[in-house]
Amino acid sequence: MNHFDAAYHELLEKILNEGQYKDDRTGTGTYSIFGHQMRFDMRNGFPMLTTKKVLFKMLATELVWFIRGDTNIKFLLQYNNNIWNEWAFKKWVESDEYTGPDMTDFGNRALQDDAFKEIYKKEMDKFKSRILEDDAFAEKYGDLGNVYGRQWRAWEGPDGTFTDQLKNVVESIRNNPNSRRHIVTAWNPSEIDSMALPPCHAFFQFYVNDGKLSLQLYQRSADVFLGVPFNIASYALLLHLVARECNLEPADFVHTFGDAHIYSNHLDAVNTQLSRDSYKAPNIRINSDKSMFDIEYEDIEVVDYEFHPHIKAPIAV
């Protein structure tokens, strides 16, 4: 096993062995533990799992979207990235303007009722086309509220001024590397209600020593089968981008968890993944001199990625 896949498999096994059953907001049910930490050394390659295919394009376009300060799913849809659709769709079908078929609890109903699933898919397709084609509609219903991108790039203070936390942290890493205050937080208590989903990867800190840059993330809630493979690769990519911006070598990504859970309908998928052996970890390449603030998905490439087939599993909404 390569170190990265091994750390992830260890977390899955720990939850299977020690996890307590716990009901959850989505009504799916989880096996859950509280508190865990993994460490990924960038000198061993890029931590994208090889025991299932991880869709790099999805996490890379999502990270570029955060860095741009964008909170509207239109940008993601232009890359055919569908990972945030359900949360925008939910706001649309709960609005007064929506007059289509009843979509209450669509996430769970689509899993249990094939006839409903077809109706839901049709409504979702209509919604996506409208976001892409109708600017006014996209502005109103494509926006997820003050989620990650907004908090990272334009945290609004009580006096109405905006703080660009990401630019500030890059400046502080450059100018005052020994600081213990290299922090970005997406957890903005006064704006939680205006978010489609409160931030899961909520708070991160950089650390500089001996020309090397490390990053630690606190993730308050973690869907270990579907979300975490994305979160690991996404923050590893962020570490590479910030290190490059500050002329430092990327070192460790430390991933710290609060509630780390496996959804009860992911158990078969997890067991399939655990039965697989890993390949060598891939590498990341950034083919551009652009600043990280202007970086585009097309500038970033994962090379030498060998993987086992993708494993499909339902997302809890």
Ligand SMILES: Nc1nc(=O)c2c([nH]1)NC[C@@H]1CN(c3ccc(C(=O)N[C@@H](CCC(=O)O)C(=O)O)cc3)CN21
């Ligand atoms: N329950 C839950 N888990 C999450 O990981 C999660 C949320 N909700 N809500 C907000 C975002 C959206 N994220 C998502 C959403 C969907 C996938 C997903 O379905 N991934 C699949 C296939 C992706 C595709 O084909 O487009 C995968 O196998 O990785 C992953 C992360 C991460 N977050």
Ligand SMILES: O=c1ccn([C@H]2C[C@H](O)[C@@H](COP(=O)(O)O)O2)c(=O)[nH]1
């Ligand atoms: O980047 C992400 C975003 C979300 N998740 C998961 C963690 C939970 O399963 C849900 C969020 O539900 P809450 O009730 O708000 O905790 O989404 C993730 O793993 N990674």
